[in-house]
Structures are given as structure tokens and as C-alpha cells.
Amino acid sequence: MSKNNLQLDENGKLKHFLGIEGLNLPVLTEILDTAESFTSVTERTVKKVPILRGKTVANLFFEPSTRTRSTFELAAQRLSADVLTLNLNTSATSKGESLLDTIRNIEAMQIDMFVIRHQDSGSAHFFAQHVKPGVSVLNAGDGQHEHPTQAMLDMFTIRHFKKDFSQLRVAIIGDIAHSRVARSQIHALNILGAAEVRVIAPKTLLPVGIESLGVHLYNNLEQGLKDVDVVIMLRLQKERMRGALLPSEKEYFNLFGLTQERLNCANPDAIVMHPGPANRGVEIESSVMDGPQSVILQQVTFGIAVRMAVMSMTVGR
């Protein structure tokens, strides 16, 4: 794949951050190490560094988002950038403006970086192919393709609690088929050298050929959780019932909901993660979500540092 060319500059440095696929271990490690250095910033009384002073970041959200959008905004502000956030699902596109015209118009406001979330897979690549030289594009989720900053904050969380990837068994549970987060996580875990990546889901939520990304498939939660060190739950969207992919939330919870009893099949020191927003009682039991093994809120905190890292590495080059 020529993905490297689009994301990296001639010196192998991150130019855009579109997906984990095609990146290598040194780049991912650099993101994690840079994020590490920013965690101290976010704990200070004055939570700002001047790395992106004078730069302008445009957040373009064509799909609704709360936490990703907010953490991108905070990350940019803590790097001293000016931030413009546009919720475009209700604005320009509904007036018939083409995506290319949207890019050109916002670019004319002298933007240094686009953060884009869009319902079409490949939309971040499309942006990166059409922005002016010197402008960076960060993918905040494109269709069912990738959500690389979410995956990197998950990797950051795993490294924080588990240190070494090489001994880890990681299970990703839920709607793999429609999840851009899962795809990015799978790529990241394999590049970082995790011992095993498992996906656990009913067959209707496992996309064809997913094993070619380097995962083992499980249709049974108890079996899939055995000897696992990291448990990643995915959000189950309600509309999946309407598409006849699942019979009911109740049956899904009965078979794939994470309860304490089932979590006990995993290693005793396993951590539980969720990219949010979670459906309590559908994919995860409240007591597990709020329990001692859950690191879900730390994920959100780390999300700011990771996004600061990626922003500083691309625009701050």
C-alpha cells in the first residue's frame, strides 16, 4: 500500500494522520512518547504550551460527536492554536455544497490543519489529497474505515497500565463490522507487536475477511476472554436491530454483554476499555464499567494528550 506516501513527508515524518494502516513502529512509538510528555502539561495549573501559537485548526464534523470533538478542541487550545469548530451535518452540505468546495472555502480562511469526521470511508484521504501543500489533515473518524487517534489513545492507555505489548492478549468485543475504531485498533496492536488480537462477536457483526488483518475470530465470549489481558468493548448501535443483524438487545447482552462473571474468564489483572459512549446494560454491565478493572475514564483523559501529540507532530513539524 502506498498509504505511507500520503501520510508521511519525505523525511518519514507525519504529515497527515489518516489511518494506522501503513504506519510503522517508530512512528507509533513517537506518538505515544510525545503524548507521554504532554500528560504533565494537562496536569499543570496553566495547561498551555506555545507549540501551535499562531496556527489555526478547523474541526469539521459532518457527523455528531461530543467527546472526540471536545478533546480535539481542548488539545488544540492547550497547544495555543486558534480553533474553529464547524458542525457541518446541519450546515453547508445540506445546502448542496460539494465537499471539495467546503474544503476550498474553509482553506481560504488560512487554516493550518483540518480535523475531519465524515460518514464516508476514505473522506480523510480525500481531504489529504486535495488540501494545499503544508496543510495537515487529521482523521477523526471516516465511515467504517479508521479512527486512528482513538486507537492511539487506547494504545497509550494499554501501555500506561501494561508497559509491554509483546506479552499481551487483547480481545475486541462487539460490532466489529461497523467499527472504524476496531479496524484502527487491530492495525495498531499488530504494529506494536501484541502477542494476540482477538475479535469476539456474533457472525452478523464480523466483516468478511477480517482475519486477513491479523486477528483470531471467536463467536463465544467466555472462550474468547480466556487468558486475555486487555478487554476492549465496542458500542452497539441501536439501529443494528432494525437492520436484522441482531434479534434484540436482551439476547445480545445475554451472549456478549460483559459481566463481572464473564470478565473473570480473563486474566485477573485484565483491564476493561470502551471508546464510548457506552450503553450500560447492552454491551457492558454497570458494575464492570464502574469497577476496579475499568480504565474507561482514564482513556478520555489520555485522549487529550494523544491528540496534542499528533497535532504537534504534524503541524509543528
Add this chain to the structure above:
Amino acid sequence: MNIHIKNGLLIDPVNLSQTKTDVYTDGKLIVGVGKPPANFKANQTIDAHNHWVIPGLVDCQVRLREPGQVHKGTIESETQAAAANGITSLCIPPDTQPVIDNTAVVELIHHGNSKAGNHCHIYTIGALSQNLAGEQLTNMAGLKSSGCIALSNAKQPFNSNLVQRRAMEYAEGHKMLVIIQPRDHDLYANGCAHEGAISTRLGLPSIPEVAETAALAKDIELVAQTGARTHFGQLSCARSVDMIRQAKANGLPVTADCAMHQLFLTDHDLGEFDTSKLTIPPLRSQLDRQALRDGVVDGTIDCLCSDHQPHEIDAKLCPFPSAEPGISSLDTLLPLALRLAEEGLMTLPEVISRLTINPAKLLGIPAGNLSIGEWADICIIDPDAHYLCLGQDFISKGKNTPFEGWDFNGRVKTTIVAGRIVYNSSS
């Protein structure tokens, strides 16, 4: 005007032979091969030394975009592209705007062709249902008498299997060929890429092979039930080839084609969301491509077509799932065909037969044959012309090609339609 084409290598797709010989035409027909008829006086002599002389190509699936979408293509622009690429007969499916479901639209198209200069023969495919809505039958007898050579519901579904059965029965009653692109619309859903490891990796809404084969199985059963002579267009799956092979073995009156690009590209070519490669049916796996090639060689797939769909540049300048499917392929049909012969898949006359006499026969049109008394539809090729495929150089209004940058060998030098030179590369 009498034309004498001398010293060319005549590629004969009927007898599957190639002979160095001369061809003589009058203002309409081929009047001599090898030696001129008595008292023949040539008004023009074309020296075809070192060139190939083949029947003009017959393309059974071309969208001219007129009437309806003249920003994508016009009868004039697209028939000129056809002529420049050796295509002398083309069939247009009924999904124009307005739909070809009444004689007035047929006349409009033929009028448009003569106004544009009759660069090629246009054959219209009438609609099976009014406005392609899949509910009420069209006046099929009227469409037939106005010149439609076949009937189809193009890409649109029938409201029910019952309507489809009736439509096929009624068409059979008028001895009209039915053309079907097998497609289960529920299973197609909003897919835009072949369902497999590539669509999973790219996160693209996918189209499983059963979206084609389930429909094809039903359609073949309806052929068995109704006896309607049926041509299946633009097949994409290995299993579809098997099903056609079996239907033919069972003696059913079926034929099939596939689009030329399906013999060269697969889902691996989607790369990083390359919208120039977005087609419906989608580019499928390497196994499918090989099965389609095998089907073309053994005759299960009777003919090849361009499935030409020109687009304005903006139609592809957007993220992959939002882009419009289809490729501009009049300009690449012949060079890709010649490549099949170069690769050794078939001999040159065999390849040419899939683009001339085979489609002409199954469509029932007078074309694809260089015998005395046939229409003088002729294409002269310079096989030694080497060039780079560039969309910007296309004669078609649509520059959307997935073959940008490919090296091609062989280029049309002269095209003759009904004894009249409609294209000359030096002109």
C-alpha cells in the same frame, strides 16, 4: 463512394482466420474481398500495408447520456468517440431521461444521431416496464416496430417476480430478446465494493457475490419457465459463469457478456479509495476475474462490452462511497481487447469475434462480418502504434478511466460506417 482497402491483414472473426488481402466497398456494402467486382472504380484507395482490417466493433452496452444528462456526454460526443475507436454499432440501454419506453424517444435518439452525422449505428434497447418502474408493461410491439432490438429493465428492479415473469412472457410472444443485468436490490443495498478482505479493510459498504448470483438463479428459472431468449449483461462473479455454463448445457436460450474492465481489474486495484475504479457491478476478486476470462475463452461468455459510462469530473471528485459508479470506456475497449491477444488468452480473430460477430448474432443486427454483401462497417488498425492511455486525450466527454497511465499497443487509423469514412486518424 467506392473504397479500395489494399494490402491489409484482414482479420476474419467468422472464419477465425487472418489473410493479407484487399477489400472493396461501395457507398454501403462490401462488394469484393480479394478481387474487385467487375467494373469497380475506386474513388478512394486506402493503403493498409502493415495494418489490420477488422469488422467495426459491436458494443452491446453504451450510455451516451443523451437524452437526459448532456453534461456527461452527448450523442455527438460519444458517437465520435465510438468512431475514433473502431466501434461502428452500439446499443443503448433504456435508462435515458426520458426512458426509452415509447416510440417518440426512439425517434428522438435516431434523429439525434443523424443530426450528429451518423458516426455509427445506434440500436436502442426498449424498456420492459413503463418508466422502468417495474409495474406496467411497455408497448413492446410498438417499440419493436420503431426499431428497438431488445428489451430490458436496465438497472431497475421489478416490483415483483410476477411482473418480471409477465414481462418476459410478453416479450417472448413478440420474439424480442430480453436483456437482464442480474441484481438482487436488497442484497446490493448501498454497497460500493466487492465484499471481501479489501472492503473490510477499507470499511466500504460491500456487495456480496450472492447479490448477483441469487438474482441470476431466479432469472434463469424464469427463462426456463417463459422460454424468453435472454441475454445476461455485465456478469462479474465466477459462480455466475458456472450458472450460465450450466444453463447453456441444459439447452436454455441464454447468452452473456461481461465488461472489458472486469477482465483486467480486481478489488485490489481500489488502492486508497480510487474513485475511478468504482463500478457497478463492482470489481471483484482475482478468482472471479480468472473465471470470467475462462468463460470468455470457452464461449460461456459470448461477447465483451465497454459498459461505457462517461461522467463529468465532479462525479468522481468526492469520497469513494459518494462518487458515481461507472467508467468511460469507449476509448479503451479496443486496446484492451488487443492486449488479451497479446497476453495469449485467445488468438486475434477469436478476440475480435467477441466484439463483432458474436454480439451481432445474439442481438440480431447486421454487423461484425466482412463478407461480400455485408454492411461496409470496417475498422483499420495500426498495430504498431504505442501510446500512453491518458483520460485527457479521450474523444469521449467522460475522462473517467481506471486505465490512466497504461501502455497501449494498437490504435484505430480509419473507421468506415456503411461505406463512409467517419474517422481518419490523420484528419
